[in-house]
Every structure is written in structure tokens, then in C-alpha cells.
Amino acid sequence: MFRSGVVASILKRNKAVLNSFTSNLKGSSCYRAFTPSSSTTSANTVARSSLYGFTSLPKISNGSVTGNLLFFEKDVIGLRIAALYYSFCFRGHHVPSFRNMSTVASVGAEKEGFKLLVTAGPRAQKMVGIWLFGSAAWVFSMVVLGGVTRLTRSGLSMTDWKFTGNLPPLSDEDWQQEFEKYKQSPEYKRVNKGMSIEDFKFIYWMEYAHRMWGRALGVLFALPFSYFLRKGYITLRLGLRLSALFGLGAGQGLIGWWMVKSGLEEPASEYVQPRVSPYRLAAHLTSAFVIYSGLFWTALSVVMPEPPAGSLAWVNGAAKVKRLAIPVSLIVGITAVSGAFVAGNDAGRAYNTFPKMGDAWIPDDIFDLKPLIRNFFENTSTVQLDHRILATTTLISICALWWSTRKLNIHPAIRSLVGSTFGMAALQVTLGVSTLLSYVPVSLGTAHQAGALTLLTLMLLLNHTVRRPSMSLLKTLPQVAKIA
Numbered sequence: 001m002f003r004s005g006v007v008a009s010i011l012k013r014n015k016a017v018l019n020s021f022t023s024n025l026k027g028s029s030c031y032r033a034f035t036p037s038s039s040t041t042s043a044n045t046v047a048r049s050s051l052y053g054f055t056s057l058p059k060i061s062n063g064s065v066t067g068n069l070l071f072f073e074k075d076v077i078g079l080r081i082a083a084l085y086y087s088f089c090f091r092g093h094h095v096p097s098f099r100n101m102s103t104v105a106s107v108g109a110e111k112e113g114f115k116l117l118v119t120a121g122p123r124a125q126k127m128v129g130i131w132l133f134g135s136a137a138w139v140f141s142m143v144v145l146g147g148v149t150r151l152t153r154s155g156l157s158m159t160d161w162k163f164t165g166n167l168p169p170l171s172d173e174d175w176q177q178e179f180e181k182y183k184q185s186p187e188y189k190r191v192n193k194g195m196s197i198e199d200f201k202f203i204y205w206m207e208y209a210h211r212m213w214g215r216a217l218g219v220l221f222a223l224p225f226s227y228f229l230r231k232g233y234i235t236l237r238l239g240l241r242l243s244a245l246f247g248l249g250a251g252q253g254l255i256g257w258w259m260v261k262s263g264l265e266e267p268a269s270e271y272v273q274p275r276v277s278p279y280r281l282a283a284h285l286t287s288a289f290v291i292y293s294g295l296f297w298t299a300l301s302v303v304m305p306e307p308p309a310g311s312l313a314w315v316n317g318a319a320k321v322k323r324l325a326i327p328v329s330l331i332v333g334i335t336a337v338s339g340a341f342v343a344g345n346d347a348g349r350a351y352n353t354f355p356k357m358g359d360a361w362i363p364d365d366i367f368d369l370k371p372l373i374r375n376f377f378e379n380t381s382t383v384q385l386d387h388r389i390l391a392t393t394t395l396i397s398i399c400a401l402w403w404s405t406r407k408l409n410i411h412p413a414i415r416s417l418v419g420s421t422f423g424m425a426a427l428q429v430t431l432g433v434s435t436l437l438s439y440v441p442v443s444l445g446t447a448h449q450a451g452a453l454t455l456l457t458l459m460l461l462l463n464h465t466v467r468r469p470s471m472s473l474l475k476t477l478p479q480v481a482k483i484a
Helices: 002-013 015-025 029-034 074-089 107-111 122-151 172-183 186-190 197-231 236-263 278-303 312-344 372-378 380-404 412-437 442-465
Strands: none
Touching: 122 197, 122 278, 122 442, 172 186, 172 197, 197 236, 236 278, 278 312, 278 372, 278 442, 312 380, 312 412, 312 442, 372 380, 380 412, 412 442
């Protein structure tokens, strides 16, 4: 009587788990095992399993489950019942990986270090993954649009800012009013004096589109986020991470205006063109890169909770790649940030020669500013020299990574990723040199900025792919992969 009560209580608490498996199995041959017509001629014993760390399972004999259910520990009750149910259904059949099934019972998985970010099954996992990848792609497009806005010198065309935004000018009178505001700015007085209102409309629409594209991203991120929270798809850990990314996204608007405001101030010298602070531009661009990286990494973790493995030999090879990929990723990130200072100082329009900088390998004025540290962020010559050195270092590092992995026993997906990253690094250096020699045209400058984010994307994907699998997956892997 006591045992029956225990079983009833357990089944009631884990109703969602059983319903999830039932919906997956209806219509399959294993589902018929529970009908009266099912015939079982021999007893099957479920051996010690590596499925997320439970110790043993009771016997399954002649269609009835026997054994002592009291061996369940309270923190893995739901998972063990699901595993028992699943093993019974598929006796005599090929058993697919449990990690591809419902993610409701994640508590037991966490016991082995395998933590799922999305609950409620593979459909929810797919929906959240698509949403996050879409949000990351939107941020990517924001970075590209921001590059176009900067290269067309449109960023200072709007001289005020509201968090919620406002309607664009709709009449000639409205346009004239906005144009008069722009005429008071240092950029108009020193760079665009005599500009026609038609030319002003072009740069205004560029900046307006950039701002509204960012606000649209906020809305299209917040609405699905609220829906998934209400449906219970998102775990606490994922919810906190996404809330932090959403907060960073909201702060991007403030950082953007903080950056633009610096360009609306009168320059210290009459010979200096008005432009935004390189520090603020670097903060704005770096923040966008951080948001993108966070969204992309989280999306990968949702749809690919386990890295591709295949064998213990491949796992060991991936660990060796990881030791090389992490420092290379750091170099890629630093190079991208140095590119923001090149943009902030408009350094791409100086020394439009390669490999030398003018007639010298190293300009004479690289340490002219005092204190010395300012040269690395404000001196046009030093900033460009730094970026050249870092870009070359990045290419050499990724080339060394590719060379080092040629003879390693690694998963084909990892090998392909390393090769793609090397190819992208070579393309990015080619784009950078072409942009410099062409005096930074909008098309090449935009492509170079997009290339930096693409290279960062490949490094993120590589680092995510070479993660160490969970103990539950490691226990199931053979020593050597079987390649058909």
C-alpha cells in the first residue's frame, strides 16, 4: 500500500514529463508495447545506464514494471521515471539520444553538469533559438547600418534625442526647422556650409533609420521574450542572461546619444574638423559587439546544448584546439576594438599606402602627445599603426591555429570551422588594405566593418563547438569514432 502511494505521488508530480514522452511516442511501434495486444516472450533487464547519472533501473518483465522505486533520490525522481518509461518503450529498438528529446526534466541533467536553457521540449527549444538568432542578425545589421551612417557623415545630422523617438519631418516647414537646427552645429559651419536641403534630407534619413532600427529591435526582442516567459519556456538562468542583454541594448541608445553629443560641441582648435569622441565611438561599437556576441552564444547554447563529439579521441582533440582558440579569440576582439579607434580618429584617411605608412615604416610622430598613453587612442598615426600590427598578428595567429590543427584528430565540423576562420581572416585583411588604398569608400569601409563581425562570429562558433561535453555524453562515447 505504501509503495502504491509513493508511485502515485511520483507520477502525479512528473505528469508533464510523462505527457511529453507520450506525445513523442504515439503512433510508433514502441507505443503499442503498452496495449493488451503487445506480446513479450522474454524478460528484459535494463543495465546500469549512463543517462544523466542515475545508478540503476528496475527490471522490466512481461510488460510489467517491477522493482523497488524507493531507490529514487528526490532531486532526480522525474528524470529516472522518464528514463524507465523510455527504456521500457524502446526495448528491442534503437534508443535515440535523450538530449534530443524533451527538456522538461533538466534537474537530473544538471547533476552531471549538463544544464538546459530552455524547457518544454524541442519545439520550444527551436522557437527560442530562432528568435535569438534573429535578434543577433538584427544587431549585425545595426552594426552595418551604423558603419554606413558614420561613413556618409550622417551621424550628426539630428541635433536632439528622445528615448522613445519621434516622427520624422512630414512637411516642408518641418524640414526647414530641422535644417535650421543643423545649421547651428559645428559640422555644418566647418564641413558642410552651403549644403542644400536635399543633401541634408539624405543624411537625416540615414541617422533616423539607424535610430529607429535600434528601437524596433528593442520591441521585437521584448515581445517574444515576454511570451516565452509566460509560456514557461525560459529557465531562470537564461532569463537573467537575456534580461542583462536587453538592459545593455536599452543602454545602447543612451551611449549612442552620448557619442553624438560629443560631436555637436565646438572643437578645441579652428583647424580641427568636428567629430565624435573616439572613446565614445569605441564604447558604442564595443557595446554592440558585446550584445551581438551574447545573443549569438546564447542562441548556440539553446539549439546545441552539447558540442559535436563522436568519440573520446575527438573530444581530446577539441580540448587541444580550445587551448589555442581562446587566446586567438582575444586577439581578434582587441583588433576589432582598435578598429573602433581608427574610425573615431578618422585614421583610415591618413597614410593611404601599404605596407609602408607614407615613406616610412613607422611615422616619426607616434609619441607626440602627452601623456604617452594618449597616443594609442588619439594620435592618428599611432592608432593606424596599432591597427596594422594587430591585424597582421590576427592573421598570423589564425594561420598558426589552422596549421597546428592539421594533424590533430578532431571532429570534421571543427576542422571545417578552423579552415573557414582562416579564410575569413585572409579576406578581412584584404578588405582592410583595399579600404585603406581606396581612401575609405563607403562600400569597402562597410564591408570591412561587417567582415570584422563575421570573423568574430566564426571565432565564437569555434569556441562554442570545442566546449567539453557533459559527463553524461562522455560516458556514452567510444574511444575512436566509427566513420562510415
